[in-house]
Every structure is written in structure tokens, then in C-alpha cells.
Amino acid sequence: MxxxxxxxxxxxxxxxxxxxxxxxxxxxxxxxxxxxxxxxxxxxxxxxxxxxxxxxxxxxxxxxxxxxxxxxxxxxxxxxxxYLRAVAEDCPFPAAELEAKQLHVTYFSGPVTEERFAGIDQQAFLPEEFRLGDQALYLYAPDGLGRSKLGEVLGRPSVNKGITGTSRNWNTVLKLVELTGGA
CATH class of the missing domain: 3.30.70.1280 (SP0830-like domains)
Structure with missing residues (x-):
């Protein structure tokens, strides 16, 4: 098939x-x-x-x-x-209400656990937030990824040790669902 x-x-x-x-x-x-x-x-x-x-x-x-x-x-x-459709559908943030530059998904090569990110004090980065999904991380960054302090911390090699991660903005997330027929 x-x-x-x-x-x-x-x-x-x-x-x-x-x-x-x-x-x-x-x-x-x-x-x-x-x-x-x-x-x-x-x-x-x-x-x-x-x-x-x-x-x-x-x-x-x-x-x-x-x-x-x-x-x-x-x-x-x-x-x-x-899988791409499921990631988009499982977004814990109100994607329809946000600008695409404010919402990102990092896809990972393996499972991501709460323990991997336990050392990150999310309160220190508010209003930025992240949530975990199935081999994915959702990042809400109101000023965009380029200015995101939380995004910088999440991208550190010490946090991502042993797995590959790559991020896409919400427009790209949705376009890849469409292009793969996941829509």
C-alpha cells in the first residue's frame, strides 16, 4: 500500500x-x-x-x-x-484564535516525557507556554519563535539529548497535513 x-x-x-x-x-x-x-x-x-x-x-x-x-x-x-493530522487535532492551544507565528510544533524522533522537561520552570516564561503531545511539543510564543526565551531553552542540546527535534509554525503544520492527505 x-x-x-x-x-x-x-x-x-x-x-x-x-x-x-x-x-x-x-x-x-x-x-x-x-x-x-x-x-x-x-x-x-x-x-x-x-x-x-x-x-x-x-x-x-x-x-x-x-x-x-x-x-x-x-x-x-x-x-x-x-499522524500529522492527529498532532494538529490534539493541539492544546486555541489554534484558530492565534496567529500562526505564535504557535509552533516541535516533532521529535522519539517519545517526549514530562521528566525530560521537569527542570524548566514554565512560570518563569509566562505568557509563553508549552505542552507535550505524542512525540511532539506544542509551543505558544506570543511574540514569535524568534523572540521566544522559552523556545531557546527548549531547543538546548541538554534538553533534547538523544532525540532529534525540528519545529514548524502552525501554518506549516496545517499545510503538511493537507499535502499528505491527512486533512
Missing amino acids: TTTYAALLRGINVGGKKKVPMAELKKVLSGLGHGGVATYLNSGNAVFTSDSDDQDALADDLERAIASHFGFDVPCLVRGGP
Whole structure:
């Protein structure tokens, strides 16, 4: 059975580092035998179809292909439309009432637990807030991620040790649901 997936690349095309042109990313994904390849924005979002049901293997294959093609490592996550839809539907914040720049989802490569974030005093960052989901973290940052002190703390390697995380604003979250047929 063919499934539509989103590939979420972490840390590309930011500040002139790790440049991955979307046309080249499409070639890499097509070269792996995937169909229906398309990209969204210039920040590491692609959709594709595959007969595989192993998201981790798909991500590993993409990471190896990117390293071979571009000469540098890029952490990747691969998620199917139903999962992306469930993450959007489970948002604990009133998404329809917020600007897209105020709401972000960080997708993780593995489970995220309360214990991982126990050292963060959420009261110290109000009105910013975060909530945990299924391998996802929802961040409400009223002034946007670029000015978010809580986002900065949540992104520290000490907090994310052992897992890969990559964030998307709410518009991108919804667009990836649409592009993967999860809508």
C-alpha cells in the first residue's frame, strides 16, 4: 500500500549554512524511488509517496542520501499524514484564535516525557507556554519563535539529548497535513 509522508529536515537553509536547494532535495527523494515528490517552502519540508511503512528506515535512508549528495549531515524525520493530522487535532492551544507565528510544533524522533522537561520552570516564561503531545511539543510564543526565551531553552542540546527535534509554525503544520492527505 502506498502512503504519503512528510520529510522534515532539521537546520537547513538557515543563515547560509547547510544549503539544500529544494529542487535538489526533490531529486534526492526521487532517486530513492519515492513518487509524488514535492517540497514546501525553503525550510526543509517535502512530501512523497512510498510503499514502505517504516518511517524510521525512510528517515535513515534520506539522511544517508543527503549526506552523500550534499556532503553534510542533516537530521530528518518522516511522518505520515494520519499522524500529522492527529498532532494538529490534539493541539492544546486555541489554534484558530492565534496567529500562526505564535504557535509552533516541535516533532521529535522519539517519545517526549514530562521528566525530560521537569527542570524548566514554565512560570518563569509566562505568557509563553508549552505542552507535550505524542512525540511532539506544542509551543505558544506570543511574540514569535524568534523572540521566544522559552523556545531557546527548549531547543538546548541538554534538553533534547538523544532525540532529534525540528519545529514548524502552525501554518506549516496545517499545510503538511493537507499535502499528505491527512486533512
